Structure formats: C-alpha cells, structure tokens
Amino acid sequence: MKLEMICTGEEVLSGQIVDTNAAWFANLMMEHGIEVQRRVTVGDRMEDLIAVFRERSMHADVILVNGGLGPTSDDLSAEAMARAKEEPLVENPIWRQRITDWFARNNRPMPANNLKQALLPASAIMVDNPVGTACGFRVKLNRAWLFFTPGVPFELKHMVQEQFLPFIRDEFAIQSDIAVEKLLTIGHGESSLAAKLEPLSLPDGITLGYRSSMPHIEIKIFARGAAAIAQLAAVTAEVKQALGTAVVAENRQSLAEEIHQRLYQSGLSLSVAESCTGGMITSQLVAFPGSSSYLHQGLVTYSNESKVRVLGVKPQTLDDYGAVSIPVVEEMVRGARELLGSDFALATSGIAGPDGGTAEKPVGTVAIALATRNAVYSQMILLAGRSRELVRSISSAVAYDMLRRELLNEAVIVDYSFIQRYPK
Template identity: 40%
Template sequence: MEPVIELISTGDEVLTGLITDTNAGWLSQRLLEQGWQVRRRFTVGDDKADLVELFEQRSHHADVVIVNGGLGPTSDDISAEAMAEAAGVPLVLNEPWLKLMQEKYAGRNRNMPESNIKQAMLPEGAELVDNPVGTACGFAVQYNRALFFFTPGVPSELKKMMDQEILPRLRNRLGQRGQSQVRRYFLFGLSESGLSDRLDPLPWPDGITLGYRANSPTIELKLIIGTDNREAIRTAETQLLEQVGSHVVARNELKFEGLAAQLHDRDLVVFEDASGGRLTDTLHTLTSEFEGHYLAGLPDTADDLAQWLKGSGRATTLAIGAEGPEGIPLALLTPEGCRAQTLKMHFRDPLMRRRLLAFAAFDMLRRQLQGLPVIVDYDILPRSELISLPQ
C-alpha cells in the first residue's frame, strides 16, 4: 500500500498570498521523483489553536507529514510549541543545538541574540534534524500514526535538509526508491482531456499510475511507478508511447540542449507575423545564432508562404505567416525542400495563441533536426492545408 504523505505550509504571509508558496511545489516534485506522490497539502496561518487542531487531525490519517515554516526566533514562529501542545509534551532545551548555534554566531564574530534560544526548544522526545545552513534546526516527532518532519521556511535551508536529512530517513522508513520510479514525458498538440480519454480507459499494470500537468504550451505526463516488476514497467511505457509517442517532445526535463549544437551550422533564418515575436523568444532559449525577423503582411496560406520562402534564397528558414480565412500557415524550408501547413486556431487568448503557434513552428524544426516526420497531427490545432514542395 502506498504511504500517505501530506504537506502543511504555515505562516500568515503564505496564507494571505503575500508570499508565494514555492516550497510546497518543490517538496511535491522532489518526493515524486523518489516515487512518492503527496496525497494532500494544507496551508494554515500563525494561529496556535489552528495548528494544534490540524496536527491532531492529520496524525490519524497520514503516514508522513512535512511541516514547513514557523521555526524562526520571533513570536509568530510557533510550530514547535503547537506540536508540543498537540502531543501533550513540554518543550525542552536541546543543548547540542544551542551550542551549535552559539558556535555559528561566534564564527561570524557576533553574539547570539537571546531570542534564538527559542530555536533550540523542541518537543520532548523529538529527534533533531540537522540544518547545515541556518539556525533553525528541524525535528521529527512520531505522533499517533504519523511521523511529522518540521522544516524551516527558507528555501535554501529546506532543500538541503530535505536531500541530506529527511529523504534518507524516508527511504529507511518507507523503502528505497530511485529516480527511475517517475518517468516524465512532455507532450505537445494534445489537450489534457483528450489525453485522459486516450489513456485512462487502458489497462495499466498494478503499481503503475498516470499523472497529468498542463503547462502551456505542453502537457507533462508522468508514469508513476510503484512496482519493481520490470516487465510491468516495460509494458506500461510501451503502451503509453504507442498512444502518444508522436507527441513527445522531451523526456525527464523540458530542455532541448542537443538542438542548439545541431543549429550551430544551419544559418537559421526566422520570419514571423501572427506569433508576434514569440518564436524568436522561444529559439533564444536555445541559441542566439540565428537571424530573426518580425514582419507584418506575410502570406496567409501555406502554399503562398512556401512559395515565398522558396523565393527567398535562404538555406534553412522557419516562418509563421499572417492569419487568413483558413487559419495560420507555418513553413519550414531546408535544402531538401519546403514543408508547410495551415493550422486552425480556436483559442481566443492572444498570449496562448502566440505560444501555441511558436511551439508548433519550433516543433517542425525540432522534428527535422531529429530526423522525424516534420508534420504531425495536433488535436488542439487542426490542419486545414498541407503543402510539400521539393527543392
């Protein structure tokens, strides 16, 4: 049975939106990379009664709870106090941590403020979790069913403690899992609902589930593996790729570092109209070694855009034309010839339209560089015209 892991973010500034809670997202992703999917996330302010109530409640439902924030030296940092009250134990001074804090301050030629002593006051019986960066130590408490880990809110401290201290403890408690337990695929051209319709009805092996995350212009599809059965893993990945393999643009990370080297000697030229310069921005994340032009009045059909490119006398040219009655044309000219298509755009949001157009054009270039068919059917961008002109 999969362990129930939950996250609690604390602090009025997080609850009210004054601070964006990036820690919870990072924790969820980091745990998922190890093969553990977070079941629930909670956010609570600096109210001790609310914290005590939530700790008590979650202690009966979760196997692991990671609490982030509330370990500082000020009066509103009350996570340790709330945990002690929930568990019905006193706060006690952790002498080794107090000494370590004093040494840290002495190493900076400073006297430790009295308020920092609070950071060494832990619930009786708690296990200290080292913080090699800051003065707020973490700690772990077994309370009812749940093992609680308390972590500071400073991202750099949290990340180091998570990797060096908490993940090793979780592996010992929950079983060793490796990076291969989550396989990530970034897809373009499918809607999240369409992807779900394709994949969810299929019979997936026991211990393997799917996860989806839309992040325009791509969708991240996760194969979450909770089994050591290699045949089951191979079957699941084969089934996935049979369904959506033509739409996979990247794996593990949405990066295209290899394409930059392939573009180095291409003398790439870019023309764009309806995408409003977004294609140039997209390509600049890979390389600056191309010639970009943002022009109004480019052809508005695939045939006209292809003919226009062929007459330009360029070697490798990528273009997005103007919007016409049938849609927006995209064309790629290479020494082998010109391939062009007109895509219909049903999205009204201007930024979304430019993102999708730019990535569709980029995908044509990516496919050509990787030796794949340049044109593929996109569910979210139906094609109204397809042109192929030999050189």
C-alpha cells in the same frame, strides 16, 4: 503509508506568493512512487496551527510541515507543535552552536532573535539543515510523524532529499526498486490521451499517471518491483506507439529542454524572430547553461516597422496580407535566418488577445514558420478561447515541435487534436 503536507504562512494562504514548494514536493514524491494524499495551507495564527497539527495527525502517517521556522515573531511552527503536544520548548545546544558558528563564519553579528531557531519541542528529534540557520525537526503526535522544514526552497530541497526520503524509507520500509519513464506531449487533452491508452493491458506493477502543466501534459509510467522494471522499456514503447505524434520528448521537463539538448554542442545554430510570443521562445532556451553554443539571436520584432527594418519584410506583403499571415511570417523567418547565416530560424506572428481580433482573424490566430538552409515550413493555427499567456506558450511549443521534427527528419507539420490548423 499515508503522506500529507501542511504549508504555513500568510503570504502563501493569501496568494501573495505561489507555493512552488508544495508542487515540487508532490512531484518529487510521485517520482518515488508515493502520492501526497492531502495538502493543507494555514496562516501564521497559533490556534489554527495547533488545531491543524492535532487534527491531521489523527489521519496521516507522515506530514511534511513547510515554513514557520524563521527567527521572527510570525514564525510559529515550533511553538505551535510544542503546544499541540502540551510540552515546553527546549533549547537544542547543538543547533545553538551551529547558529553561532554560522554567523561567526560569515563575519556577521548575530541578532538575539536568531536563537529562537534553536528552540524545539521537548520531544523533538533534530533534523539537520546543512544550508541554513533554521533547525528542522520531527515529532510524533497521535499516529503521525510531523517532519518540520523551512520555507526557503533551497533549504527545503536539501532536507527532503537528504533527510526526509531516507527517513520514510527506513520508517515505513518503502520499496526502493521503483523506476519512472516520462513522456511529454503537446496538442492533446488529458481525456483524449487517456482514451488512446485505455485499451492497453499493463503488466502487474506498472501504472500510468498524468500531469497537466500547459502547454504540456506529461505521462508518467511507474514500474514498481524488479519484474515490472524489466518490462518498463517495452511498455514505454507500446505507450509511445499508441500516442503517436502526441509524444514530443522523453524524460524532459519541457520542449525547450528537448530543443536545448538536441542543439547543445551540435554545431548547428538557431535564430528566432518573435512577435506575439514576445521573446518567450528565446528566453526559455537561454534558461539553460550553454545555449550560447547554438543560439545566434532572439529578436522581438513586435511592430510592423521592426519587421520591415530588422527582418526585411516587404511593406507590400504587410499591406496585402497583414502582420498575422503566412507570407509575412515566412519573410520574417527568412530574414532572421539570413542575418547571421543560421542553420535554422523560427518566427511567430499572431493575435494573443484579449483584443485585436477580427472576424477573419480572431484572437488566438498565430502564424508560425521554420526556416532551414533549404526550405521554409509554415502553418497558421487558431487557439480559440485561450488566455493571452496560453496562446503565447502553446505557440512557442508548436514552434519548438516544428524544429524538433526537422531535426529528427520527421514531418514538420502535424495535426494536434485540440489545435485548429488553417489550410494554406
């Protein structure tokens, strides 16, 4: 089966919004062992929509079309599909009633233009949208089924999981016995990871995939068929052994999620003091419900004065070593932990750029420390040539990894192939 996606909308085409729908859809399909082979983005112009529907329907078996099903004048997907098939739009009485009932149920007057959402190409088969007023539908054109979904992410996700996946499984007899294991890595490039795994001999039905989402690279191990699935655990263990300390989590989206799961309702507590990361470590944790069970506080001590007055860093230490230094970040992390007697604390201080570097401490220099009740661990890294955002995100990931390793009674500080570490 050849699967493609067409994303519509001027705001997507012009870059005014980031197309998270396409990324989510492609990732979900990959988890089901199906690769999206092409994605096209087209604006809200009738002739362009008609042309892309006709052209791609000659090559794909299934095309997910996302967007353009709203009630406004620039929502053109249904009309464009009708013109591509040279057939009229026809009102779907079931969906007209659904729209009318929705507005009545919510005690809202229904604008007349909402009835546009009940107009479908004459040959279309209605696809239910259980959480919105935009009617989904599917149409056969040339060799392809075009499956139309609204652009609202919440609505798209419901329809893909509840309608689209069952449809393609039935229509194309897609193998359902698929299993996936995901290994999250940091600090190593995709090519170096691939070089470590290349010597492995994988059983039939098992393949590897790579997904880069800095600061992480995710290794996906796909097993298709009962025999391959039976060997998945053993292959995963072999892959982990080959990658060594590069692997930082299994079946997690991020290191923040890994830390959250290890600390949640554990009885352990954490404080964070951030300078260059500017609250990133803390904010990634509070994105998860229940983080209040372990997170005591997150302090953004950006200025030297705040480091002194809030965390108890000695002015002399700042004068002697500078804010971006091992002695300062160690005093920061001790101060953060001692404020509320937390079990652990993390601290960062660095030069995220693009300015502020020196010959001795160039842009990308970051000091990171972890405090426990019994010890302090610290390291200075150099993230040369990275953007400001990437310096912050990689530094946050390294801090998380230090804590993760301490929780597992492993060596807290390890080498990463593309992160330079200063000797103490």
